[in-house]
Amino acid sequence: MFKxxxxxxxxxxxxxxxxxxVFGYYFYKxxxxxxxxxxxxxxxxxxxxxxxxxxxCLLLNIILFTIYINSRKDQTAKGVFAVTLVxxxxxxxxxxxx
Numbered sequence: 001m002f003k004x005x006x007x008x009x010x011x012x013x014x015x016x017x018x019x020x021x022v023f024g025y026y027f028y029k030x031x032x033x034x035x036x037x038x039x040x041x042x043x044x045x046x047x048x049x050x051x052x053x054x055x056x057c058l059l060l061n062i063i064l065f066t067i068y069i070n071s072r073k074d075q076t077a078k079g080v081f082a083v084t085l086v087x088x089x090x091x092x093x094x095x096x097x098x
Contacts, residue, residue, distance in 0.1 A: 003073075010068065010079020017064055017080075018057035018087055025053050047095050054091040058084055 030039050043049050061084040068077035 005073040005075045007075045007079045010076035010081075011083055012079075013064055013076070014061055014080040014083025014087075017060040021057040021060045022053060025056055050091060050095050054087070058088060061087070 026036060026039050030042075034042065043053065061080055065077050065080045065084065068074075068080060
């Protein structure tokens with residue numbers, strides 16, 4: 001399944017990896033104390049938390065990108081890279097304008 005070289009597959013992977021990372025970050029840092037709704041509310045209220053959460057999300061995409069570049073799956077790597085850029089830009093917009 002991960003051996004495909006397809007732009008659409010890279011876009012899907014690039015989108016899902018940060019979503020999984022958000023849940024992992026929530027369970028690692030906040031699970032026993034806060035509900036997921038309270039976690040989202042804390043993100044809206046505390047802009048520094050957005051940065052702390054964005055870094056692991058983008059790191060997971062960078063790892064995927066590196067794996068696909070090194071295995072010469074360039075189309076999939078392009079998809080992961082494109083979504084990584086979108087996530088990074090959106091997180092900066094939310095952090096500085098929200």
